Amino acid sequence: MVSLFKQALESGKFVVTSEVAPPKGINLEKMHHHIELLKDKVDAMNVTDHQSSVMRFPSLGGVLLVKEMGGEPILQMTCRDRNRLALQADLLFAASKGINNVLCLTGDSVLLGDHEEAKGVFDLDSSQLLAAIRRLEKGKDLGGNDLDGRLAFCAGAIVTPEANPIEPQLIKFEKKIEAGAEFIQTQAVYDLDNFKKFMDYARQFPVKILAGIILLTSAPMARFMNKNVAGVNVPQELIDEMASAPKGRALEKGIEIAGRMIKRIRDERMCDGTHIMAIGREELVPDIISAAGLTSDPPLPLRHHDIENK
Amino acid sequence: MIRSITRQKSEQEIDHLLAELGRLFIIGCGTCTTLTRTGGEPEVRAMKGRLIDQGRLVTGDVVLPVACDNLTQEALKEYGQQIGQADVLLIMTCAFGVQTIASQLKKMVIPALDTLFIGKENGIGTFDEICTQCGTCILGETGGICPVTSCHKGLVNGPCGGTNNGKCEIDPEKDCAWTLIYNRLKELGRLDSMRTLQKPRNHQGEPSPGKFKF
Numbered sequence: 001m002v003s004l005f006k007q008a009l010e011s012g013k014f015v016v017t018s019e020v021a022p023p024k025g026i027n028l029e030k031m032h033h034h035i036e037l038l039k040d041k042v043d044a045m046n047v048t049d050h051q052s053s054v055m056r057f058p059s060l061g062g063v064l065l066v067k068e069m070g071g072e073p074i075l076q077m078t079c080r081d082r083n084r085l086a087l088q089a090d091l092l093f094a095a096s097k098g099i100n101n102v103l104c105l106t107g108d109s110v111l112l113g114d115h116e117e118a119k120g121v122f123d124l125d126s127s128q129l130l131a132a133i134r135r136l137e138k139g140k141d142l143g144g145n146d147l148d149g150r151l152a153f154c155a156g157a158i159v160t161p162e163a164n165p166i167e168p169q170l171i172k173f174e175k176k177i178e179a180g181a182e183f184i185q186t187q188a189v190y191d192l193d194n195f196k197k198f199m200d201y202a203r204q205f206p207v208k209i210l211a212g213i214i215l216l217t218s219a220p221m222a223r224f225m226n227k228n229v230a231g232v233n234v235p236q237e238l239i240d241e242m243a244s245a246p247k248g249r250a251l252e253k254g255i256e257i258a259g260r261m262i263k264r265i266r267d268e269r270m271c272d273g274t275h276i277m278a279i280g281r282e283e284l285v286p287d288i289i290s291a292a293g294l295t296s297d298p299p300l301p302l303r304h305h306d307i308e309n310k
Numbered sequence: 311m312i313r314s315i316t317r318q319k320s321e322q323e324i325d326h327l328l329a330e331l332g333r334l335f336i337i338g339c340g341t342c343t344t345l346t347r348t349g350g351e352p353e354v355r356a357m358k359g360r361l362i363d364q365g366r367l368v369t370g371d372v373v374l375p376v377a378c379d380n381l382t383q384e385a386l387k388e389y390g391q392q393i394g395q396a397d398v399l400l401i402m403t404c405a406f407g408v409q410t411i412a413s414q415l416k417k418m419v420i421p422a423l424d425t426l427f428i429g430k431e432n433g434i435g436t437f438d439e440i441c442t443q444c445g446t447c448i449l450g451e452t453g454g455i456c457p458v459t460s461c462h463k464g465l466v467n468g469p470c471g472g473t474n475n476g477k478c479e480i481d482p483e484k485d486c487a488w489t490l491i492y493n494r495l496k497e498l499g500r501l502d503s504m505r506t507l508q509k510p511r512n513h514q515g516e517p518s519p520g521k522f523k524f
């Protein structure tokens with residue numbers, strides 16, 4: 001079964017993904033609500049995996065809920081908490097339930113989360129997890145043993161276009177593609193001229209790229225990210241613009257900025273789509289989508305040769 | 311030179327470990343823990359003073375030349391009586407010393423230190439962990455810098471997404487191993503080596519437990 005997300009990626013349209021975060025606990029109401037709001041507005045939604053090393057309801061459980069509710073889920077899998085046996089087993093389980101989009105991540109250090117004394121596993125890294133998926137698809141596990149039953153995934157990874165230094169990051173990016181990444185969701189980009197330069201380089205690879213957009217919620221939040229989030233660089237003009245918003249209207253400003261950026265990315269056909277992250281404010285994603293002028297029906301499809309001709 | 315790097319346990323933890331125990335004998339080491347100032351003469355003296363002030367009975371103390379050496383038993387002979395009177399040995403050597411002493415004296419031991427890593431001295435008073443004896447050495451592919459040890463996550467295929475301005479996501483004071491490796495390989499004109507997709511590591515390369523006989 002070919003995934004709907006993969007079909008969207010291959011259709012040449014401007015693909016929109018977003019994400020939902022599982023709860024701390026078993027009250028799924030809020031996640032349910034976010035899925036309901038987003039499922040018809042985006043091409044697929046990621047379910048995060050113990051984001052920032054904070055223990056939560058599992059991403060595997062989250063993707064099942066998305067699926068059950070008629071959405072197209074992307075299973076985020078980090079290598080932090082499971083060794084290669086557990087990762088492969090979870091992939092088999094996902095495949096058996098019709099979950100066939102996976103985003104492979106190395107995962108944050110446990111020291112950044114809420115179980116600081118836990119063991120960080122990292123038996124595999126993101127590129128090795130991608131390679132493992134391709135191997136499972138060939139009917140073999142990492143031990144070289146035959147698997148009973150066929151499976152197929154649309155597998156992807158991430159890149160940080162603004163990493164400093166950038167060269168080691170790009171080598172890793174190329175290894176992820178070599179290992180089998182079909183799509184890449186980027187870390188948040190704010191300086192689109194920089195992002196364009198990244199795309200001039202990235203376009204040579206056979207991979208679909210979705211530009212990461214994180215909703216700015218206030219000027220202090222933007223400054224906080226600059227200081228604390230690796231590879232995120234909000235230019236001063238945007239911080240000033242956020243600060244210029246009248247009291248109580250910062251969020252609207254953030255939505256406007258995110259919408260404007262997505263519109264420019266699409267109008268200039270910078271890449272294949274966008275991945276919208278509204279960390280904790282997922283209910284605002286539909287507003288960002290409308291601010292970008294994207295409707296739920298696929299707008300004028302962006303053809304691949306258009307990208308190539310640019 | 312490699313050294314066993316230790317850190318003294320908190321006074322609270324030491325007091326807790328000694329809570330139910332009576333007379334004690336204190337042992338330090340003249341090698342690594344003297345160098346790292348965690349279990350040499352001054353530290354043993356300070357520990358003894360603190361415990362006596364608490365009203366504890368200390369039957370004696372000694373700083374052995376090399377606590378992990380098999381001759382430790384000989385060195386301790388002349389303290390036989392004081393050790394015999396003690397209920398427990400409070401040991402201010404690294405864990406290699408603690409185990410050596412425990413196996414030779416057949417007495418309860420309480421480690422006063424935590425052993426952190428085997429470090430290489432890089433300049434006076436600074437020690438870095440540069441090898442964790444993984445049993446499948448890949449230094450040939452990384453320009454002689456060990457990612458298994460120097461990368462917080464032990465990654466062998468390049469940096470994670472947390473690398474920030476050449477530093478590691480867990481500590482802005484620690485270099486990202488993969489920035490160091492990249493720079494070294496670039497200098498050597500061998501970046502191709504970093505481009506090779508490394509297979510998952512063999513985590514059983516290091517025999518566990520390790521045992522060896524010539």
Ligand code: SF4
Nearest residue numbers: 441442444447448456
């Ligand atoms: S690769 Fe293994 S053996 Fe080689 S330096 Fe690193 S930890 Fe030591």
Ligand code: SF4
Nearest residue numbers: 461470478479486487
């Ligand atoms: S920041 Fe660098 S050293 Fe730290 S875990 Fe990531 S790759 Fe390893």
